[in-house]
Amino acid sequence: MAEIAVKTIKCDACGASITGISTWKPSVCDYCGSEVIVELPAASMSAVAERPRCVGFRLDAAQAGERLRAWLKSSFWSPGDLAATARTDEQAAIYVPAWEAQVEVETAWQGARSETRHRRVSKTRTNPQTGQTERYEEDEAYQEWYPASGTRQGSYAEVINASGALTQDEVSALMPWDTGAEAMEEDLADALNRGRRMEEPSVGAEEAVRRAREIIEGRERSECQTLIERLDSASTRFGEFLTQRVIVPVWVFRYNYKGKVQRAVMNGQTGELHGERPVSGLKVALAIGIPLAVIAAIVIVSMLMK
Ligand SMILES: [Zn+2]
Numbered sequence: 001m002a003e004i005a006v007k008t009i010k011c012d013a014c015g016a017s018i019t020g021i022s023t024w025k026p027s028v029c030d031y032c033g034s035e036v037i038v039e040l041p042a043a044s045m046s047a048v049a050e051r052p053r054c055v056g057f058r059l060d061a062a063q064a065g066e067r068l069r070a071w072l073k074s075s076f077w078s079p080g081d082l083a084a085t086a087r088t089d090e091q092a093a094i095y096v097p098a099w100e101a102q103v104e105v106e107t108a109w110q111g112a113r114s115e116t117r118h119r120r121v122s123k124t125r126t127n128p129q130t131g132q133t134e135r136y137e138e139d140e141a142y143q144e145w146y147p148a149s150g151t152r153q154g155s156y157a158e159v160i161n162a163s164g165a166l167t168q169d170e171v172s173a174l175m176p177w178d179t180g181a182e183a184m185e186e187d188l189a190d191a192l193n194r195g196r197r198m199e200e201p202s203v204g205a206e207e208a209v210r211r212a213r214e215i216i217e218g219r220e221r222s223e224c225q226t227l228i229e230r231l232d233s234a235s236t237r238f239g240e241f242l243t244q245r246v247i248v249p250v251w252v253f254r255y256n257y258k259g260k261v262q263r264a265v266m267n268g269q270t271g272e273l274h275g276e277r278p279v280s281g282l283k284v285a286l287a288i289g290i291p292l293a294v295i296a297a298i299v300i301v302s303m304l305m306k
Pocket of ligand 1: 011012013014015016029030031032033034165
């Protein structure tokens with residue numbers, strides 16, 4: 001790895017620490033657009049401890065920007081002028097810190113399944129001819145519940161967010177990354193030289209395992225719910241966690257819409273996108289208003305015809 005001079009900034013608004021080449025002149029935070037950023041003293045890249053495995057970018061700035069604009073346009077609910085407001089100078093290629101957590105699990109579940117049965121019931125009714133109350137019998141359906149239980153095995157390789165600014169939901173939405181040997185960035189220093197940035201991790205291995213357990217427990221529960229009509233409990237046992245630091249490539253976009261900063265993130269390898277698209281008030285008003293106007297017209301016409 002070539003040795004280069006780097007600088008790190010810390011954002012007071014979102015807490016992210018971002019490292020870039022020493023000639024980088026940041027005015028706002030790449031993640032949240034805040035101007036409240038503090039520059040830490042310059043350092044040498046070699047002074048930074050050994051770097052973890054780093055997945056390389058496959059989409060360049062132009063390709064990523066193009067995809068974002070297509071995505072903004074593709075939502076019917078987005079305001080028509082939104083794609084035009086997305087500026088390429090508000091996108092950053094960031095190597096985002098993460099943990100890869102691999103584990104085998106076994107989940108024991110308990111629940112119940114039901115069967116529809118019929119029983120003969122006695123009812124009363126008034127005979128319209130005689131006016132008398134009479135008894136009659138009828139079949140009535142009811143559900144009978146039977147206890148059921150079982151176990152299932154699962155194998156997980158989760159990417160756990162170690163960014164101080166991105167949320168786990170944002171990172172999970174971009175999964176998976178190809179972490180094979182040929183997908184790795186060969187020279188991180190060279191990548192920083194070309195204007196890319198790297199975020200310093202805010203989450204340690206222990207916390208990553210805790211977060212992975214929570215996510216996997218939720219997934220296991222959902223899986224068990226597909227196995228049985230009514231799930232009462234699911235208890236997951238974890239094997240030994242294998243954790244490894246990894247850096248994943250993410251394009252971070254900030255775009256202003258009517259004074260509000262929105263963020264979208266893109267998997268720098270696959271182009272998978274996640275973010276909130278602003279909703280056009282006019283389109284929503286029209287969508288609700290047109291059916292209401294039609295109903296009103298029908299009511300008026302039917303009243304006039306009486
Ligand atoms: Zn920030």
